[in-house]
Amino acid sequence: MRLPRVLGACVLAAAVLASGSDAARPPVVVLDPGHDEYANLATEPIGPGSSTRKIKDGGGTSGVVTGTPEAVLNLRVALRVRSLLEHAGVRVVTTRTATAGRSIGNIARAQIANRAHAALFLRIHADGSANPATRGTHTLYPAFHRGWTDDIFVASKRAARIVQGEEVRALGFPDDGLQQRPDYTGFNWSNVPAILVEMGFMTNPTEDRRLATAAYQQRAAVGLCRGALRFLGRSPGGCR
Numbered sequence: 001m002r003l004p005r006v007l008g009a010c011v012l013a014a015a016v017l018a019s020g021s022d023a024a025r026p027p028v029v030v031l032d033p034g035h036d037e038y039a040n041l042a043t044e045p046i047g048p049g050s051s052t053r054k055i056k057d058g059g060g061t062s063g064v065v066t067g068t069p070e071a072v073l074n075l076r077v078a079l080r081v082r083s084l085l086e087h088a089g090v091r092v093v094t095t096r097t098a099t100a101g102r103s104i105g106n107i108a109r110a111q112i113a114n115r116a117h118a119a120l121f122l123r124i125h126a127d128g129s130a131n132p133a134t135r136g137t138h139t140l141y142p143a144f145h146r147g148w149t150d151d152i153f154v155a156s157k158r159a160a161r162i163v164q165g166e167e168v169r170a171l172g173f174p175d176d177g178l179q180q181r182p183d184y185t186g187f188n189w190s191n192v193p194a195i196l197v198e199m200g201f202m203t204n205p206t207e208d209r210r211l212a213t214a215a216y217q218q219r220a221a222v223g224l225c226r227g228a229l230r231f232l233g234r235s236p237g238g239c240r
């Protein structure tokens, strides 16, 4: 539809004003490097008001060749993403900055994102499988659940699609696509768009060896940064 000239000018002025205030208050991305040094086997409800409970954190996987704990890899990548995003003018909050304690659990992680009014809650993980041949990158997002995720479903799915594309391009691992999850506590408690990226499989020798290198950790970080910036409507060229 063609806007009348005067209305078009008003819309344009409003857009300029909006981008001006965005520049004054940059968006916040909450980075959530999965797990911690120790698992947390206490349970918590999988969503607000739910009688279904899951353990807070089973502890994650580890590298089949390198022995790297997943929590360590997740944090290394997250700290690289933080510096890339901050360099691009995005404010960053992280759910942890060391791998040195008992995992806080997934409600607590979501609450950090909620309190920060995050534009994106970006959860960083690597996967494990009993089958060492299983490999590739995939991204999880919340399933639709009225009262829990109805307000974040569409944006989360869009973020998942964008970030998955950038992460696959950056890492060059197989594209295992997107997966909707109704049972992820950290999604169901989130009031802000939330995704969880499984960068690769640490139980696959090739992906474990690669993800253990600084070069691949940087690739993973650039992919996540580019995806986050594109989701925020910013140029991904800022991820340097």
Ligand SMILES: [Zn+2]
Binding pocket: 034, 035, 060, 061, 070, 125, 126, 127
């Ligand atoms: Zn994990």
